[in-house]
Every structure is written in C-alpha cells, then in structure tokens.
Amino acid sequence: METNSRMGKVWIFGDYRNYFQNRVTLQLIAKGKELAKKLHSEVTVLVLGDQVHQYAMEYVAHGADNVMVGEHADLEEYQVERYTSLVARWVEAFKPEIFLAGATFFGREFFPRLAKRLNTGLSADCVALEIDPGSGLLLQTTPSFGGELLADVVTPNRRPQMATVHPGIFQELPHDSEACGKIIYPDVDLLPEERVKLVRSRRQQVRPFHLEEASVVIAGGRGLGSREQFAMLFELADLLEGEVGGTRPVIRAGWAEEERLIGQTGKSVKPKLLISVGTSGALQYTSGIQGAESIIAINRDANAPIFRIADLGLVGDAGAILPLLIQALRKRI
Amino acid sequence: MNIVACIKQVPDVPNIRIDQERMTVIREGVESIINPLDWVALEIAMDLRAKEGGRVTVLTMGPPQSEEALREAFAVGADDAILLSDPALAGADTLATSHALARGISKLNPFPDLILCGMHSIDSDTGHVGPQIAEELDLPQVCGVTEIHREDEFLMVKRFADGFLDTLRVSMPALLAVGQGPLPLSHLDLGALETAFSKKNIVRWSLADLALERHEVGFSGSATQVWRLRPPPLKKEGELVTGSPQTLVEHFIRKLEALTLLDEEDGNE
Numbered sequence: 001m002e003t004n005s006r007m008g009k010v011w012i013f014g015d016y017r018n019y020f021q022n023r024v025t026l027q028l029i030a031k032g033k034e035l036a037k038k039l040h041s042e043v044t045v046l047v048l049g050d051q052v053h054q055y056a057m058e059y060v061a062h063g064a065d066n067v068m069v070g071e072h073a074d075l076e077e078y079q080v081e082r083y084t085s086l087v088a089r090w091v092e093a094f095k096p097e098i099f100l101a102g103a104t105f106f107g108r109e110f111f112p113r114l115a116k117r118l119n120t121g122l123s124a125d126c127v128a129l130e131i132d133p134g135s136g137l138l139l140q141t142t143p144s145f146g147g148e149l150l151a152d153v154v155t156p157n158r159r160p161q162m163a164t165v166h167p168g169i170f171q172e173l174p175h176d177s178e179a180c181g182k183i184i185y186p187d188v189d190l191l192p193e194e195r196v197k198l199v200r201s202r203r204q205q206v207r208p209f210h211l212e213e214a215s216v217v218i219a220g221g222r223g224l225g226s227r228e229q230f231a232m233l234f235e236l237a238d239l240l241e242g243e244v245g246g247t248r249p250v251i252r253a254g255w256a257e258e259e260r261l262i263g264q265t266g267k268s269v270k271p272k273l274l275i276s277v278g279t280s281g282a283l284q285y286t287s288g289i290q291g292a293e294s295i296i297a298i299n300r301d302a303n304a305p306i307f308r309i310a311d312l313g314l315v316g317d318a319g320a321i322l323p324l325l326i327q328a329l330r331k332r333i
Numbered sequence: 334m335n336i337v338a339c340i341k342q343v344p345d346v347p348n349i350r351i352d353q354e355r356m357t358v359i360r361e362g363v364e365s366i367i368n369p370l371d372w373v374a375l376e377i378a379m380d381l382r383a384k385e386g387g388r389v390t391v392l393t394m395g396p397p398q399s400e401e402a403l404r405e406a407f408a409v410g411a412d413d414a415i416l417l418s419d420p421a422l423a424g425a426d427t428l429a430t431s432h433a434l435a436r437g438i439s440k441l442n443p444f445p446d447l448i449l450c451g452m453h454s455i456d457s458d459t460g461h462v463g464p465q466i467a468e469e470l471d472l473p474q475v476c477g478v479t480e481i482h483r484e485d486e487f488l489m490v491k492r493f494a495d496g497f498l499d500t501l502r503v504s505m506p507a508l509l510a511v512g513q514g515p516l517p518l519s520h521l522d523l524g525a526l527e528t529a530f531s532k533k534n535i536v537r538w539s540l541a542d543l544a545l546e547r548h549e550v551g552f553s554g555s556a557t558q559v560w561r562l563r564p565p566p567l568k569k570e571g572e573l574v575t576g577s578p579q580t581l582v583e584h585f586i587r588k589l590e591a592l593t594l595l596d597e598e599d600g601n602e
Contacts, residue, residue, distance in 0.1 A: 018496055080464070080474060105494040109476040109510075112461035116428065116468040121556030124459035139560065145346055145358060145456055152560040195473035195507070200500040204493065213496060216594065240594065264346070264455050265369040265513055273592055283346060287455075296588055298581075302573065312588045313573040320578040321585075328582055332595060 007094040008042035008066050010035050011160065013087070013101035013111070016047065016055040017078060021213075024102030026062045026172035028165055031129060032100060033063050033173075035138070038131045039097060044068060046090070048083055050076035053183075060181030063173045067181060072188045077201075078106050080113055082193045088117045090186065096160045098138050100129075103164040115162050121155030122162040127169055137161070143290065148283060168270065168291065211262065216242030217271040219262050219289070222249040223278025223299060224318055230255040232322045233277065239329045245269065247285045263288040277318050281306030334387040334483070337438055338378045338411070339450040339466070340371040342395050342402040346455040356562040367402045370451025374511040377481060378449050379410055385483055388412040390441065394422060394433055400535055407533045414533065419540040424552030427457075431465030433550050436543045439470060445506060447488065452476055452510040463510035473503055477512035 010032045014025050025045065032043040042065035047055050049071070056067040070086055091099065091114075101107040103125040115122035127150070128141035138161040140153045155161040204210065211217060218237050224230045230250060237244045246256040248263060262269055263285040270291025277298045279285060286309060289295070297310035298318050307313040314321065345364040352359050367375075378389045391406040393399050394417040403414035417437050425433065438448060448467075453460035460476070467474035477492040488503045492512060503509070540547065547553055574584050589595040 022495075084468070105477060108460050109464055109474070109494075112427065112459070112464040113468045113474065115461070115556075116431065116465040119428070119556070121426065121428065122459075122461060123557060124461060140557075142459075143565070144458065144562075145344075145349060145351075148346075148349065148351055148565075149356070149358070149562050150565050151562050153557050154560050155557050158556045195504040196475060197502045198499060199489070199502050202498045204496055204498050240589075261513075265373075267513070273589075273594060283349075287346075294588075294592055296585060302575065307571065307573055310571050312584060313571055314581040314584060315573065315575040316578060316581050321581050324578050324582045325585055328586060329595075332586070 007068070007096070008036065008044035009039050009097040010041060010043045011091075011096040011099040012043060012045045012064075013099070013107065014045045014047035014055060014059060014067070015102045015104050015107055016049070016052065017104070017106065019055070019058075022102070022104065022167070023172055024104060024107075024165065024167040025059065027167065027170040028100050028102060029059060029063045030173045031165075031170040032098075033065075035098060035129065035131055036065075039136075041097070042066060044096070046070070046087060048072075048075045048086065050074075056183045058175075060183065061175050061177055061179050063176075063179065064181050067183045069183060069185050070188045071185055072190060074190055075188070077198050078110075079193065079196065079198070080106075080110050081196065082190060083110055084113045084117055085191060086188065087114055089189075091118055091160060099160040099162045101162075101164050103166050107164045111162060111164050118158075118160070118162075120158040120160060120162060121153075122164070123153040123155075124164050126163045126165045129163065129165065138163070166291070168293075211243050211245050211260065211267045211269050214243035214269065215272040216240045216275075217245055217262075217269045217273070217289075217292070218242050218275045218277065219245040219247065219269075219279060219285075220250055220256070220277050221247045221279030221285070222253070223280065224250075224255075225278070227253070227255045229278075229319055229322070232326065235326050236275070236322065236329070239326065239333055240273075242271070242273075242275075247279055247282070276306055276310070277322070279306050280304045281309065334381060334385040334447060335441075335443060335445045336378045336381060336387065336389045337441065337445040337448045338371070338375045338389060338391050338406070339434060339448065339462070340375065340391055340393050340402055340406065341368045341451075341454050342366070342393065342399045343368045343454055343456045351564065353564065356564075365398065365401065367405060368451050368454040368456075370453065370511055370513070372451075373513070374449040374451050375406060375409065375411070377511060381447070381481065381483070382410075387446070390415065390445070392434065392437055393417070394425075394430060394437070396423075403535050413536070415536045415538060417538050417543065419550075421540050421545075421547045421551045421553075424555065425550060426555035426557045427459050427461035427465055428556045429550050429552075429554035431462050431469060432554060433543065433545065434462065435466045435469035436545055437538060438466070440538075440543070447505060448472070448508040450508070450510055452512045460510070463508055467508035470506075470508070473507045474510065475501055475503055475507070476510040478509045479512050481509060
C-alpha cells in the first residue's frame with residue numbers, strides 16, 4: 001500500500017458494537033475534527049466488520065471526512081489479534097499523527113496491543129485532549145491514583161500518538177444527512193487466527209444487576225447502619241428504575257452480594273444519576289463512581305469526603321430521610 | 334501447568350495524600366500492597382495448580398522493597414519468585430514495563446503455559462501491561478477473565494465485556510488478564526507465612542541478567558511522558574443542604590425534576 005497523506009492525520013477506531021447506546025465513536029469524531037483543524041488536516045474513521053456500510057454512512061453523517069472500511073466475513077466478531085494485524089498495516093501505510101479509540105472494554109484491550117505492535121505510546125481512558133500550541137503535541141489527560149490526580153501525558157517522539165477516551169466526555173455533532181465524506185474499501189488480507197475462539201457470546205440483557213450500564217444507581221455504605229435500612233435502597237431503586245450497589249464494608253457485612261460491589265476491585269458505574277447513601281467517600285469506593293454525571297449524597301457527617309464530589313449533598317440521617325423519600329416518590333410515580 | 338503470575342506492588346491508593354504544591358503523591362506512611370486484581374490472579378493461579386498440578390512462579394518489577402510482595406506470594410504458596418530490579422528500570426511507562434517483564438518471562442525454562450496478571454492496577458489503571466506482554470511474546474490474550482478451566486490442550490475462559498458474557502477457547506501458551514473474580518479476596522490461606530521468610534529464595538535479575546540495554550527500558554525506553562500532574566477540577570459547585578428530613582426530601586425531589594427523572598409537578602395540584 002502506498003503512503004497517502006490525504007487519508008487524514010487524525011484517525012479514530014470505529015467501535016460500533018452496542019450502537020446506538022454506545023456513541024463514543026461519534027463523540028471522538030467531533031473532537032477529532034477539532035484536533036484535525038489545528039493540524040490542518042482531516043478525520044478518518046476505521047471500521048472493521050462484515051456488512052458495516054451503514055456504520056460508515058453514519059460516521060460520515062456525524063462528521064467523518066473519510067472512512068476506511070475493512071469488510072470481511074471473518075471480521076464480524078471483534079477479535080484483538082486479527083484487528084491488530086490489519087490495523088497496524090494500515091497505520092504503517094498511511095502514518096496518521098493521532099489515533100483515538102473509545103475506552104470501551106474492547107478499546108481498552110485492543111489499543112494496547114496495537115500500540116505495542118507499532119512501538120508507540122498510548123494513554124488510557126482520557127478525560128481531555130488538546131493540541132499544545134507550542135509543541136504541536138497531543139496533550140492526553142488521564143486520571144491516576146483512582147482519580148485523585150490528573151496526568152497530562154505526551155508521546156513526544158513516536159507516532160501515532162494513541163489514546164483511549166472515556167465515553168461521555170465529548171459532545172457528538174448532530175446527524176447531518178447532507179454531510180459529505182469519502183468511504184473507501186482497501187483490500188483486506190487476513191491471516192488465519194484460531195488461538196482465541198469465541199465459543200459463545202450472550203447478550204446480558206436482563207442481568208440481575210446491570211450496574212455498569214444502569215442510568216440510575218443507588219449505592220449504600222456502612223452509614224446505613226443495618227441490613228434492613230440498606231434494604232430500603234431496593235425500594236428506592238424500583239421507584240426510580242435504578243440498580244443497587246454497595247461499598248466493600250456493606251458486602252463484607254453480608255447486606256449485599258459481591259456482584260453489587262462498586263469501587264476499585266468492583267464495578268465502575270457511569271449512571272446519569274448516582275445516589276450515594278451512608279457512604280463516607282473513601283477513594284476505594286469513589287474511584288468506581290467517577291463516571292457518574294450527577295451525584296446526590298446523603299450522610300450524617302457534613303465533613304464527609306463524599307460531599308466534595310456530590311452535586312447535591314443532604315446532611316442528615318438516611319434512616320429518617322429514606323422512608324419520607326420513598327413515600328413522596330410513590331405519590332409521584 | 335506452569336503458571337507465571339505477574340504482580341505489582343502499589344501504594345494503598347485509598348490512603349494516599351497528594352502534595353498539592355509539588356503535585357506528587359506522598360508515599361511516606363502509606364502502606365504498599367499487592368495490587369488487588371493481582372491478588373485475584375494469584376488466587377486463580379493457586380486454584381489451577383491445585384487442579385492441574387505444576388508450578389506457580391511470581392514475577393514483579395520494582396525497587397528492592399517489592400520483595401515484600403513476593404514474600405506475601407510465597408506465604409500463600411507460590412513456588413518461585415523473581416524480582417526484576419535495577420535503577421535503569423525506573424520511570425517506565427507501560428511499553429517499557431511490558432518489555433522488561435516479557436524479557437524476564439522469556440528467560441524462564443520451561444516457558445510457562447499460562448501468564449496471569451490483574452487487568453489493571455489501582456495506581457496507574459491503564460490495563461496496558463498484560464496485552465503488551467502478550468504482544469511482545471506473541472501470545473493470545475483475553476482480558477477481564479473471571480473464570481478459567483482447562484479442557485484438553487485449551488483453556489476455556491469466561492469474561493464480561495461491553496454487555497456480552499463471552500465464553501472463549503484459548504490455545505496455550507496464553508496470557509489472561511484477570512477482572513474482578515467471583516471469589517472474595519481474602520480466600521487465600523496464609524498458613525505458610527512462617528516458611529515464606531525462611532525457606533524460599535527470591536531470584537533477583539538486573540539489567541545485565543535480562544540482557545537489556547538502558548535505552549530499551551525505564552524512562553529512556555518509554556514512549557509516553559507525564560508532562561504534568563494536576564488536581565482534578567472541582568466538580569461544579571455542589572450544593573450542601575442541612576435541615577429537617579422533610580426539607581431534605583424536597584431538595585432531593587427538585588433535583589430529580591431538574592435531571593428530568595421526574596416530571597415536574599403541576600403547580601396547581
């Protein structure tokens with residue numbers, strides 16, 4: 001393949017699985033256009049799969065200047081090694097400056113392997129991206145130490161500068177059916193890959209507690225005092241169509257199952273609303289709620305660290321508040 | 334089955350403090366622990382050894398004090414432990430770290446059937462090192478694994494990813510990065526603690542032992558650099574309310590309305 005500098009300097013991996021709840025690729029196209037403009041260049045999205053033209057069109061409608069489609073029956077499943085081989089070859093041929101992917105589960109297991117193949121730098125789960133005006137480098141902002149600090153990372157010498165990006169950080173551009181873009185279908189040359197074989201993949205639709213995907217999460221901590229008080233959270237969850245989670249002390253006390261654990265060794269949640277009851281706000285827990293859009297916290301102690309990250313903090317006894325709240329909601333819903 | 338468990342000693346992140354002026358982590362007085370998901374990996378390694386036989390070797394890269402982490406691994410029954418330690422290894426990003434660890438693993442004889450590690454660490458939280466070791470050693474990888482069992486010459490693994498519960502068949506040798514396990518972390522028997530310090534030896538490898546050049550590892554071998562550290566922006570001014578339970582409930586309801594999770598009440602009702 002020949003080097004083609006018309007293929008744009010900013011590349012985005014098109015992660016279309018779970019579209020259209022999963023909109024991270026659209027978000028990255030929007031941000032990518034901003035970055036590309038500063039580099040006097042364009043945005044190219046890569047899409048691999050089988051029968052994926054619809055996604056290519058969708059990406060153009062949301063702002064992609066170019067889409068490179070790897071179309072092949074054997075690309076239907078997301079597969080790290082196969083995708084790495086193909087994408088690495090395209091990167092080597094076209095040499096983009098920047099390559100972004102959404103920090104979905106797949107993005108986070110695929111991009112490091114690709115970065116290693118390309119012997120370049122990669123930052124994980126970024127919450128901000130900017131071009132430094134002085135150096136022209138991509139400043140990649142990533143949380144570390146459970147979010148206690150933000151690190152601005154650069155890849156000074158190697159290319160492309162790669163990053164996975166936290167979903168929900170950037171705003172997508174609206175769908176524009178008049179938008180124009182180039183969709184190309186380069187040849188796809190695949191090596192057989194049987195070392196990892198997907199035997200079964202089951203959509204976890206009605207999972208007992210689908211915490212990571214819930215839009216309302218109600219998390220309880222030791223401050224609730226008893227199993228019975230904790231149980232009130234389930235009533236609240238029913239009323240708000242949310243899911244219940246808990247901190248490590250609550251799991252240890254047996255008030256909730258291990259699968260409901262939120263935090264460093266448990267689940268990370270990114271709901272529209274997180275209600276945090278009786279939790280002090282220990283880092284081990286709060287690192288699992290970084291992605292929450294809004295947080296309402298209830299705690300007896302006005303100095304509890306949880307209030308530093310809550311949008312609305314209610315200082316009071318959960319035992320007194322919850323029954324009244326449940327009553328009030330029952331009247332409204 | 335010969336298994337290598339890669340572990341990392343990390344600060345006990347929930348208890349760290351930040352020096353706001355120098356934008357660094359204050360490590361004094363903060364305990365160092367084995368990264369929680371690496372403990373899960375170790376647990377799974379022990380479980381597999383119990384079922385399949387073989388040996389479990391624990392590997393870590395770090396300053397000399399990382400030996401403590403290896404001693405803890407001995408205490409729960411690891412057979413061998415290797416410390417990769419050299420001043421030149423310091424300041425490494427995940428590319429350089431994975432290079433050193435991969436080199437360490439490739440020196441093992443026999444080459445392991447399985448390499449286990451935690452999917453990510455509580456300090457840097459990238460999740461890169463596992464896949465990058467796999468790439469360097471040209472091994473198949475699966476991340477987020479919660480269950481493993483052997484079926485003939487394959488490993489059958491389960492993991493939950495992007496809303497799908499996957500069952501995969503993996504050829505050995507392989508690298509599996511472990512996600513939160515089904516078992517509680519305090520599952521391991523610390524009975525061997527006494528023998529941990531007296532009987533078993535930690536093998537220490539330096540740069541020369543690994544046949545690595547300075548420019549390949551540590552800060553020099555890194556592709557990324559931290560330009561600066563800064564505190565996270567304060568969330569939009571949070572509102573703190575005190576008052577009677579009734580007052581607090583009213584505020585709560587109003588917030589739900591603002592978030593359009595509740596329809597606003599008609600004023601005339």
